[in-house]
Amino acid sequence: MSIKLIKDHPILDFGHEEKKMVTFTFDNKEMKGFEDDPIAAALHANGIQVYRITPKTERPRGFFCAIGKCSSCFMIVDGVPNVRTCVTPLKAGMKVETQKGRGVLKSEEGEER
Amino acid sequence: MQTTEILVIGGGPAGLSAALEAASLGADVTVLDSDLKLGGQLIKQTHKFFGSKAEYAGTRGFEIANFLFDEIEKYKTLGKLKVFTNTTATGYYKEDGVVSYMVGEEKYGRIKPQKLVFATGAQERLIPFVNNDMPGVYGAGAIQTLMNVYGIVPGEKVLMIGAGNIGLIVSYQLMQAGIKIAGIVEAMPKIGGYWVHAAKIRRLGVPIYLQHTIKEALGNNVVEGAVIQEVNNCFQPVGDPMEVECDTICLAVGLTPTCELLWSAGCEMKFVPQLCGYVARRDPMMRTSHPDIWVAGDAAGIEEASAAMVEGRIAGLSAVASLNHVSQETFYDRSAEYHQRLENLRAGEVGEKIRSGLSCVCCKQWG
Ligand SMILES: Cc1cc2nc3c(=O)[nH]c(=O)nc-3n(C[C@H](O)[C@H](O)[C@H](O)COP(=O)(O)OP(=O)(O)OC[C@H]3O[C@@H](n4cnc5c(N)ncnc54)[C@H](O)[C@@H]3O)c2cc1C
Numbered sequence: 001m002s003i004k005l006i007k008d009h010p011i012l013d014f015g016h017e018e019k020k021m022v023t024f025t026f027d028n029k030e031m032k033g034f035e036d037d038p039i040a041a042a043l044h045a046n047g048i049q050v051y052r053i054t055p056k057t058e059r060p061r062g063f064f065c066a067i068g069k070c071s072s073c074f075m076i077v078d079g080v081p082n083v084r085t086c087v088t089p090l091k092a093g094m095k096v097e098t099q100k101g102r103g104v105l106k107s108e109e110g111e112e113r
Numbered sequence: 114m115q116t117t118e119i120l121v122i123g124g125g126p127a128g129l130s131a132a133l134e135a136a137s138l139g140a141d142v143t144v145l146d147s148d149l150k151l152g153g154q155l156i157k158q159t160h161k162f163f164g165s166k167a168e169y170a171g172t173r174g175f176e177i178a179n180f181l182f183d184e185i186e187k188y189k190t191l192g193k194l195k196v197f198t199n200t201t202a203t204g205y206y207k208e209d210g211v212v213s214y215m216v217g218e219e220k221y222g223r224i225k226p227q228k229l230v231f232a233t234g235a236q237e238r239l240i241p242f243v244n245n246d247m248p249g250v251y252g253a254g255a256i257q258t259l260m261n262v263y264g265i266v267p268g269e270k271v272l273m274i275g276a277g278n279i280g281l282i283v284s285y286q287l288m289q290a291g292i293k294i295a296g297i298v299e300a301m302p303k304i305g306g307y308w309v310h311a312a313k314i315r316r317l318g319v320p321i322y323l324q325h326t327i328k329e330a331l332g333n334n335v336v337e338g339a340v341i342q343e344v345n346n347c348f349q350p351v352g353d354p355m356e357v358e359c360d361t362i363c364l365a366v367g368l369t370p371t372c373e374l375l376w377s378a379g380c381e382m383k384f385v386p387q388l389c390g391y392v393a394r395r396d397p398m399m400r401t402s403h404p405d406i407w408v409a410g411d412a413a414g415i416e417e418a419s420a421a422m423v424e425g426r427i428a429g430l431s432a433v434a435s436l437n438h439v440s441q442e443t444f445y446d447r448s449a450e451y452h453q454r455l456e457n458l459r460a461g462e463v464g465e466k467i468r469s470g471l472s473c474v475c476c477k478q479w480g
Pocket of ligand 1: 067122123124125126127128145146147148151152153154155158160161162163200201202203232233234235253254278279280282283371409410411412416417418419420421
């Protein structure tokens, strides 16, 4: 899939050419994004909009405030749940997953909840 | 534990101005910002600012941010200023005045400042409608972040909710980025923003639906359309619901001050509709009822970046003065200049709402 970037802008120069493109996975699918862009932005550029499924009503949630305040974009990143993907920088090889429900801390794995 | 003379929470225009003022007076300053980049909302503004020369009129918002960054670099090199991004202040502990923070998502730390400036900005408001939590319904700030900071297409066709300045400006910015606007929906009978912004949009043929509201976002997992409907003067729906084709719904229905930390610090708070929510009571130097805590910018009441920067200067000056680092002469000179600039910014009809809001929360002096 192609990455949806703004090409010609009358005022801004995003410097996309100089940025470093890295590979990461989303639910085990390989994707590309710019290193150190927020994970949520990189996913959006790849056409991914559903980032988690809420615990009780199982509703899809995605990007919303982009300033780390609203918890809509929580995902599992490298095994860590509830990561605010709008303010977490993308790194090469990151494993990003849709979060279903509340998320489980590594230290709690196997415990009864 | 880490210590600092002045801790500034929030690195938007208000916080950076407070930090620069304090550093220019020789104080040792630390800035924390939760975002990956400094500059808050200012780095997303591509239009030219209004006002006077002293407030960078005619300069684009992100360029003003660049001026601030250059100065920040200068004081960083001098060793007077430390700046930490991707670092979120998570708590203020009244007992000992310690601030806890989080670096990224999993590292925690504590810092004990002597004086604190809260410049945490604002949060987007949400309005109720069916499926308002669906992916594709985004805040105006988030849309700006995607397109103006990272150059990513937020959607193909956007329905804008709100015809205040933010709704109008972001609609125009979307069109500059080559994105279609399905329309602008506004519940009031007239446009809230400045006519210059509205005129630009009108010229480009975008429909503005006055006295309309959004009823529902359509779609399965993501937005595939919207339903809007006319409302009467009491905001009751009238007439037939209408379907609008869009894949993104942008909410520009207002901001509210981010003030959780001020509450936990026990600052006296007051609900002031003109300032868009709960704000801290303060004296003319932006000092709250807590003698070690100052506020500045949108966190002190929703206004705009020019006033936020001057308020930051005032807060920084006063915080350093409380440490006895400032000569009386410098203090009075700078304070007089900054208050004059604020008065100019808030003069006339446009400043009326702010002035009446401030009259509810400003006290002459803490007794
Ligand atoms: C579309 C739009 C157009 C605008 N146009 C204009 C204009 O033409 N002229 C004008 O003067 N103004 C304009 N503004 C308003 C202006 O951008 C804001 O008023 C200004 O940015 C407020 O500055 P601030 O520093 O108070 O807050 P912000 O810019 O919101 O910055 C707050 C900072 O605090 C950080 N933060 C928050 N909580 C924490 C925490 N717990 N720990 C660490 N960091 C934290 C945030 O990450 C952020 O960087 C516009 C705004 C918008 C959205």
